[in-house]
Amino acid sequence: MARAPHVIPGVDKNLLIKDAAKLLPDPARRGFLKGAASLGALTFLTGCDITDGVSAEKVLRQISRFNDCAQAVLLKRGLLAQTYPESAITRPFPFNAYYNLDEAPEVDPADYKLSVGGMVANNRPWTLDQLYALPQEKQITRHICVEGWSAIGSWTGVRLSEFLARVGADTRARYVWFRCAEGYSNTIDMATALHPQTQMTFRFDNEILPRAYGFPMKIRMPTKLGFKNPKYVVAMEVTNQDRGGYWENQGYNWFSGL
Amino acid sequence: MNAEALHTHDAPPIGRTAAPLVHPLWVRIAHWVNVVAMALMVTSGWRVYNASPLFGFEFPEAITLGGWLGGALMWHFAAMWLLAVNGLVYLTLGFVTGRFRHKLLPISPRAVIADVKAALTGHLSHDDLAVYNAVQRLLYAGIMVVGVVVVLSGLSIWKPVQLQELTALFGGYEAARYVHFACMAAIVAFVFIHVVMALLVPRSLRAMITGR
Numbered sequence: 318m319a320r321a322p323h324v325i326p327g328v329d330k331n332l333l334i335k336d337a338a339k340l341l342p343d344p345a346r347r348g349f350l351k352g353a354a355s356l357g358a359l360t361f362l363t364g365c366d367i368t369d370g371v372s373a374e375k376v377l378r379q380i381s382r383f384n385d386c387a388q389a390v391l392l393k394r395g396l397l398a399q400t401y402p403e404s405a406i407t408r409p410f411p412f413n414a415y416y417n418l419d420e421a422p423e424v425d426p427a428d429y430k431l432s433v434g435g436m437v438a439n440n441r442p443w444t445l446d447q448l449y450a451l452p453q454e455k456q457i458t459r460h461i462c463v464e465g466w467s468a469i470g471s472w473t474g475v476r477l478s479e480f481l482a483r484v485g486a487d488t489r490a491r492y493v494w495f496r497c498a499e500g501y502s503n504t505i506d507m508a509t510a511l512h513p514q515t516q517m518t519f520r521f522d523n524e525i526l527p528r529a530y531g532f533p534m535k536i537r538m539p540t541k542l543g544f545k546n547p548k549y550v551v552a553m554e555v556t557n558q559d560r561g562g563y564w565e566n567q568g569y570n571w572f573s574g575l
Numbered sequence: 576m577n578a579e580a581l582h583t584h585d586a587p588p589i590g591r592t593a594a595p596l597v598h599p600l601w602v603r604i605a606h607w608v609n610v611v612a613m614a615l616m617v618t619s620g621w622r623v624y625n626a627s628p629l630f631g632f633e634f635p636e637a638i639t640l641g642g643w644l645g646g647a648l649m650w651h652f653a654a655m656w657l658l659a660v661n662g663l664v665y666l667t668l669g670f671v672t673g674r675f676r677h678k679l680l681p682i683s684p685r686a687v688i689a690d691v692k693a694a695l696t697g698h699l700s701h702d703d704l705a706v707y708n709a710v711q712r713l714l715y716a717g718i719m720v721v722g723v724v725v726v727l728s729g730l731s732i733w734k735p736v737q738l739q740e741l742t743a744l745f746g747g748y749e750a751a752r753y754v755h756f757a758c759m760a761a762i763v764a765f766v767f768i769h770v771v772m773a774l775l776v777p778r779s780l781r782a783m784i785t786g787r
Binding site: 374378380381384391392393396399459461467539540564570574575 | 623624626627643644645646648649650652653656732734735736737739748749752
């Protein structure tokens, strides 16, 4: 099903899986529908073998694509996610990834350059100082994880729409794709990229974004599930090609809008 | 009409009875589609719950659907269409045909208490499947309300930004998760009682299959 997930070079794969062990599909079992064996009664009732992994998974993925469209229709462009007072911030804010914190990427701010590509007028890379110099704003919003938990955080940064305008992005393109230092990646729809609360984040809780939360830059989207909010972003591309993403390729819903 | 026809003949054809229709076809189809949809939603929902449990327990993996969180979510967000469309058709027909009014009303607290007492002492009759006792009326009407709330709380969790007014109605995202869980628990409890009763009164199961 999914492409082999990217891993951080030099990091033990077993360690990588540890944190998300209960969430990851067992590659040896491949189809995640084996767990459906207990639905034998249902198979009996319906007369068709819904535990037939390959075909069922194909249908489920098609419905998931249909749900992407349904969510794009549901998306009300100007509608803002609820914001909260400082007192509502979750402390400590959880760290969550498919690896442990000590395995998170360490980006050297002096060497950092954000590469910008695809359908943009100006594709020169951006240093951190250049990015920090752009107009910033703060949002205190709820981060909702695909696992179900949520936490309220404070993020400060540049509107992605502002940045896209400055690099002369063709906003008629369908997607914006992000690549991260550890190989994680994400594709989002242009409507969400232009949402006023979609932010290139440089600060968390008024401090420079710590390593745990994606130093030097994460993309914060209160209108999408947490895994669609990439951390350690090193490249972005404006494109008409859906390049998928780390979790999306494994089966999480692509749109994952809130 | 059938009964009249039978009277004008000497004897009814062998094997034919004039038993009244208890459940019209649309009720039976909606019922069994709902069984499938609910089974998919509940078992995949348990797997989703396990990814971030609200309480100090997890559901045994063997009785969950999906194999992992992503698989469970795919099942959940596929079966939701089946549940929602079937539920809408069922509720619409139930109101439009007057079936709910005729079958479920009135529900008086006094009748419910009396029938609970009768049931516990083994005196509650199921002779006429076409007429629901007060406990049945309360449970059938109640589970429909739970069904509506489980869908609305589910929408609140799925779309807490786009449907933020709805989510606020449940007291916010985190509260909506508890409401969604409580509705699931109510549905599972209902199914348990419902299945036990169907096994105790097998004619009622037959009626939900053949209609009579």
